[in-house]
Amino acid sequence: MQTSPELLQPAAARVQIALGDRSYPILIGGDLLRDARTWAPQADRKAFALIVTNTTVDALYAAPLAAALAPHFARVRTLTLPDGEVYKDLAHLNLIFDELLGQEADRRTVLFALGGGVVGDMTGFAAACYMRGVPFVQVPTTLLAQVDSSVGGKTAVNHPLGKNMIGAFYQPQQVVCDLDVLDTLPDREMSAGLAEVIKYGASIDVEFLGWLERHIDALRARDRDALTHAVRRCCEIKASIVGADEKEAGLRAILNLGHTFGHAIEAGMGYGAWLHGEGVGCGMVMAAELSARLGLVSTAFARRIEALVARAGLPVRGPADLPPARYLELMRVDKKAQGGDIRFVLLDGESHAVVRTAPEDVVVDVITTLTAAA
Amino acid sequence: MQTSPELLQPAAARVQIALGDRSYPILIGGDLLRDARTWAPQADRKAFALIVTNTTVDALYAAPLAAALAPHFARVRTLTLPDGEVYKDLAHLNLIFDELLGQEADRRTVLFALGGGVVGDMTGFAAACYMRGVPFVQVPTTLLAQVDSSVGGKTAVNHPLGKNMIGAFYQPQQVVCDLDVLDTLPDREMSAGLAEVIKYGASIDVEFLGWLERHIDALRARDRDALTHAVRRCCEIKASIVGADEKEAGLRAILNLGHTFGHAIEAGMGYGAWLHGEGVGCGMVMAAELSARLGLVSTAFARRIEALVARAGLPVRGPADLPPARYLELMRVDKKAQGGDIRFVLLDGESHAVVRTAPEDVVVDVITTLTAAA
Known part of the structure; x- marks a missing residue:
């Protein structure tokens, strides 16, 4: 009798992404990365495994992950890219292809x-394109x-000329969220992550928004x-x-x-100056204010979002040196734009x-109001 | 009452590729490219249309195509890439993205x-990746x-380090085969195309193989x-x-x-020295000979393939300066290779x-036998 690889995995919360034959699980828990059992579903003793990481994470977690993968694969190597959004381009993507072809990866x-x-987006896109598609695993x-x-x-x-403009929809085999690794995450990155957490509360789950208001300090x-609940709830919402x-x-x-x-803030300031989550944090405050100005949601709710974003340690005002006209220019190449019209995700109720x-005049007014004094 | 765009199209043979919601037709006939009705199914008066072509084809057909598209789109532009397999790389792919983003294409x-x-593969891949997927049409x-x-x-x-190593499976909206354009095709390119035509006969349809032996001169x-029948039959086989x-x-x-x-021949000689179809023509002779040596098919059938490839104006001997060891090295990074083993498409019967x-020793022997004297 054969035991399915999933049954061998360590205890962890599981959230399933249901996409037919492209379905996959998200594992959420402690001490997952270093445990060889975590990777049992990918085991293929004839296959090559390539860990793609960046200089910062390499020093902390590449060796333990490689050790945990070793029993399952013919060969494990690590490719280390420079760290930062500024390197998320075709030239650095090509370094992954160079490594794969240099290793005669099949x-x-x-x-x-x-x-x-950055590592996840680039590695996933490389997996989508290499030989028109090879399997990959997300280890965020x-x-x-x-x-x-x-x-x-x-x-x-x-x-x-635009963020995430070249890519693919391509699903991983599994996502492994090891909460232990967050212990080494700098506070600024932690706050940036909380922007996306708040997003789920603000735009989808008002009960979760209330929970966040009570637990934002615990999360920081x-x-x-608190982390287990927040990561799990966000993954559940995203899965649905x-x-x-x-x-x-x-x-x-x-x-x-x-x-x-x-x-627009990220691109306007040059990738890397503002973290993605910082742009999203400030952007949510602007989107909430725009929604209130258009009478779609109460001003009180917009203030509630702004207060929570601020408590998460995120900026709630746009950069002083980015004028509204530059926002408009950058937003016109947003992927949601159609026929020259900028389309926003707005709050239509709490x-x-x-x-x-x-x-456009209301958008400009909102940006002006919510821009830091020079 | 609305007339469906397909009904407005000019008379042409149609072959349907059946892939559920990604199904699409191939139109085969004369005078299709210059006829605005051909493009009715893609009509979107709010959309931007970008023709991607190369320097050679631009001079012949870009203006008539642009004129035929003009009634259907808000704006039509042409991007002209250099002509040749050597330019089918990430750097030239990026020129398409530069143009799209420079034009604020949504x-x-x-x-x-x-x-x-080359143009079809690059444009299709650009369409697959731009904003994670926009529609495209093949005009071969x-x-x-x-x-x-x-x-x-x-x-x-x-x-x-390898041909077609970075790509995607991504289906066009339609394929339009205008047979008129073949009148301007150089003889060498015509022969290269016949290699793929012969492939369908040699590996799948023995009746079509016989038809080709009778009509190879008419096709050249x-x-x-003859062209209408050959293009249609090949598309039918490929569609199935x-x-x-x-x-x-x-x-x-x-x-x-x-x-x-x-x-292996193409890569070993440097892309562009041998045309893809020339490599395939000679490669079929080698694959047929290998099949015969392994007792999978008669030597007579292998000779039949060689004779037809020769009559199509294609090389039937590998280049003198490419040793068998180099073939093996290059074939190990073929996408069909698995765990270091080279996998061949062989003839297992007529x-x-x-x-x-x-x-490996039989493969080396076949290459040695079928290599031109230095």
Whole structure:
């Protein structure tokens, strides 16, 4: 009698992404990365495993992950990319292909994305393209990647003229969220991750929003029980939305609250100056304010979002040196834009989001109001 | 009452690729490209249309295509890439992204691949990746592209260490094979296309093989009736195989007769020195000989393939300066290779193909026998 690989895995919370023959589990728990049993479902003794990571994470977790993978594969190697959003481009993506082809990696090769959103997006896109598709596993090491970017199969690299403009929808084999790794995450990155956590509360789950208001300090302090609940709840919400709209035909776009403004800030300041989560945090404050100005949600609710974003340690004002006209220019190349019209994810009631356009003068006014004094 | 766009299209043979919600038609006939009605199914007056072509084809067909598209789109532009397999790389793919982003192209943008296999593969891959997927149309202008590369959704670029190593399975909205454009195709390119035509006869349809033996001279002379039959029959065969195995899980691999040897010749000589079809032609002779040596098919059938390849104006001997050891090295990074074993598409009976390994000494012996004297 054969035991299924899943049964051999260590105890952890599991959230399933239901996408037919592309379904996969998210594992959430402590001490998962170093445990060889975690990787049993990918075991293939004839296959090559490539860990893709960055310089920062490499020093902390690449060796333990390689050791945990070793019993399952013919060969395990690690490719270390420079750390930062500024390296999320075609040139650095090509370093992954160079390594794969240099190692004569075949179609059974499994890629492991060990890092934050940048590593996950690039590794996933490389897996989608290499030989037109090889399997990959997400091993997110930031809170942002655990609750958002590693789940749902969006992969991409940036282009100088726009973020995530070149990519694919490509699902991993599994996502492993080891909460232990968050202990080494810098406070600034922790806050950036909380922006995406708050997003789920603000645009989808008002009960979770209330829970966040009560536990935001515990989350910033890395309280294990609070983290387990938050990561699990975010993954559950994302799973339900991705399962219903894998390729963002409609519903899935509501996961982008704050992202239209946020992307403009990130791109306008030069990738890396503001973290993605910082742009999203400030962007949510702008989106909430815009929603209130349009009479879609109460001003009180917009203030509630702003207060929570601030308590998470995130900026609630746009950069002084980014004028509204530059936002508009950058937002017109947002992927949601159609026929020149910028489309925003707005709050249409408390914890309810909708995708729509907005009058340009109101948008400019909101940005002006919510920009830091020079 | 609304007339469906397909009913407005000009008279042409139609072959349907059946892939559920990704199904699409191939139109085969004369005077299609210049006829605005051909493009009615893609009409979107709010969308941007980008024709991607190369310097050679641009001069001949870009202006008439742009004129035929103009009534259907808000804006039509043409991007002209340099002509040749050597430019089928990530750097030139990025020129397409530069153009799209420079034009603020949104998700409704439709790409038109006007050219041979290189243009089709690159444009299709760009469409697959841009904003994680925009629609595209294949307008193949070589015989090779009409009968093979434009049909079935394989898109890719090359890497210095391997051909078509970076790509996606991504289906077009329609394929338009205008037979008029073959009148301007150089003889060498015509022969290269016939290699893929012969492939269908040699590995799948013995009746078509007999027809080809009777009509090979008419095809080389661009006889319209012969071309119509050949292009249609090849598309029908490919449609049935792609419909059953879109992502090359098994069956579809038999469309690669001659390609393992052929890719090694192409890569070994430097992309562009041998045309893809020339490599495939010579590669089919090698694959047939290998099949005969392994007792899978009669020597007489292998000779029959060699004679037809020669009559098509294609090389039947490998280049003098490419030693067998170099073939082996290059074939080990073929996408069909697994765990270091080279896998060949071999003839397992007349017009019947199978994917399997072969003893290395026999492979070396076949290459040695079929290499031109220095």
